[in-house]
Amino acid sequence: MSAIIADDTAGEVAMQPTVVEDELIAVIGEAGGAAASSPPKRRARPLDTRVTGQPGFVLHSYPHRETSLIIDVFSRDYGRIALVAKGAKRPLSKLRGVLQTFQPLSLSWSGKSEIRTLIAAEWVGGLLPLEKSALLCGFYLNELLVKLVARDDPHAALFDHYVTTLNQLAHQEPAPIVLRQFERALLKQTGVAGDFTRCTSSRQAVDPAENYVVDPERGPRLARAADSWPRVSGKTLLDMEREDYSDVVTQAQSKVLMRFLLAHHLGGAPLNTRQILIDLMQL
Template identity: 60%
Template sequence: MSSRPSSKKRAEKIELRVSHQPGFVLHSYPYKETSLIVDLFSRDYGRIALVAKGAKRPHSRLRSVLQTFQPLNVAWSGRAEVKTMTNAEWVGGMLPVEKSALLCGFYLNELLTKFLIRGEPAPSLFQDYVSTLNQLAHGASAAIALRQFEIALLQQAGLLGDLNFCTVSGAQVREQLRYIVNPEAGVQPAQIFESGPVVIGKTLRDMSAKDYSDPTTQSQSKQLMRYLLQYHLQGQTLKTRQILIDLQKL
């Protein structure tokens, strides 16, 4: 009986070639003497790991291109989990993220590296990331911009459901009733599960609608998202998050 490779093994041998893929560098670190391993957030392929050969050399074109918060067109190929970057070009079209907004940008990147699984496409979240960077660059409220992204990220990761509906009754949340958001079971009446911050229904509906004009919504959503992120991080720390909290920007 002849042995044939499984479909999984055959798929692993196929070389992936990607060109002109929009993306952003989340993080990079040295690899061997002259290269970098780049953690890239791409529009159609999600987070991917790429080796940028020779990127550390003084005259490498990639050296100045592979910077955080710069919109890029990237190409890569390879069969292994870590692919080889074959090209990267800056495409422009965005204001630079500068000064205090830089720390907020690094917070976004740290969130993505903690919550987004490599190889999982997230085109909608990619657009949210671009939108958030643009908001920060144009001087929008950092706390509100980051709050909206936190929600989008947890929903992309399957860790947060629709904030408009109570998971116990299936009914739409009512503005004046009190609720909690159980990290494992979603929105519930406050009396069912006492752990975690209590919020009114209006706050949940405002968060879902991306409306943070109400000071109560701003305050309650901040406490709620701190709680949910801490729960899902399971003891891991976000360095940039603590700095932002200390600076009262989150």
């Protein structure tokens, strides 16, 4: 399949997203606009002047001038980046049908500034579309990435986990388990979550029979009577480290724990899509 050049205005008009998708995209867009500068801006490499054929996904987009878009992209080797898609809002632009969320893309761009210029975009395929509750979960993943991943900070392993998670959601695997696994991977890959198998204060192995709290900055320690943080069993911590959520107690405790840890690392910023999920699905 040939790549679509960014300023090409030929082609058919893409189908418009549903009302629900429009509202959720707006939620992500508003969150992204406010939160894009929140994570620390770490650049692991000099900004490349030209990149071709990079795997990536659109996390959200927002209008830029009269006919263009700014797209927030999660790429495999360059992390989360901002691209200007010139002419993408024109009625006959082929990019309207390509720059969609949850679609695997091959992207090419150029430029040295923080917002680079999209040169070409090609739909790669290989993923089933997200529908119904899975679509809501997908927007939740995107909001987490926008708010917790710094720009220009590569996370190849997290990118691969994102692709796996989209596949799991598309195949209707249990959403609570899939989301807990992604949340945990996100915090680990961004360097804000440590090992759940050892108590940080004593360096002793976590005991499955004991109760613990997790210090968001340090890790697990034995629970105390005065603690207000969520209490979880040692078994839950060990299950989470093994990505084993088969136990219903582990599912319940991990949900509360991850909500607490995410709230801390978000610095109080609300997760709009999570509230929708809580209201609709109690995830």
